[in-house]
Each structure stands twice: as structure tokens, then as C-alpha cells.
Amino acid sequence: PVSCIEHIYPPYPMSPEEDWPVLMYNVTIGRSWQPYARGYILLQVMLNIVGFAAFWLPPSCGERMSLSITAMLAAVAAEVVIAANLPASAELTWFQKFNMVSLTYAFISLLECVAVLYFFYKKKDNLIPNW
16 A cells, blocks of 8 residues: 655745645555465475375385375475575575475475385394495
8 A cells, every 4th residue: 555645844944935845655565475375385285295195005005105205306396486486585584494394394204204115125133234
């Protein structure tokens, strides 16, 4: 919204018969948050759910690891696309904090999937690899 206030300054000594009207405008600019909520936050939440849904698949299923990796890569790709549309700032924004938490969840999901598959296919009694 735009508002306007008229302020009349008293006459200057050089022209005592003239008033000096000044218009002061107050312009409020707001940013729309709905596209970010629909296009990014909902997408990241859904990708994290898909990443954790890999644990519903049996360990013998080969798509378990690929589902976790795909969810993490899709989250990174969505972050790159959205970050290109946002203005650069020096401080840590809520968007960056949310993105770091979301990527951390996706990374934990991927690491847990790797650990489950490692222990599922481990046949020896000794857990130390033979490097």
C-alpha cells in the first residue's frame, strides 16, 4: 500500500508570502511467500518422506539405495534452482537454514540405508573390512 502525507513548511525569509508544501510518500513493499511454500518447502518435505520411505523396501531389493540417492540428488537440484531465483545475502536466511536441515535429513537417510545394506549382506563374524 502507498500512503501520502502533505506537510507544509513555513515560508522562507526570502519569500514570506509563499508556503512550501511537501508530499511525503510511504511505500510498503511485501514479498509473496506462497510460491516458496508451494514450490520449495512442500517439495523438500515430500523428498525427505520419499528418502525415508526407502526403509519400507526390503534390503534385498536393489532399488532401496537408488531411491535414497535419487531423493538426495533431487533435493540438491531443487535447492540450486530455487537459490538462483533468490537475492544473495550475507547472513543465513530461513531458506538456507531450512535447506541445511532438509539436506541433513536426506544425508542421514542415505547413510542409514548404506549401513543397513552393509549389515544385511555381511556374512563374516568380523565386522572389520579386509583392506
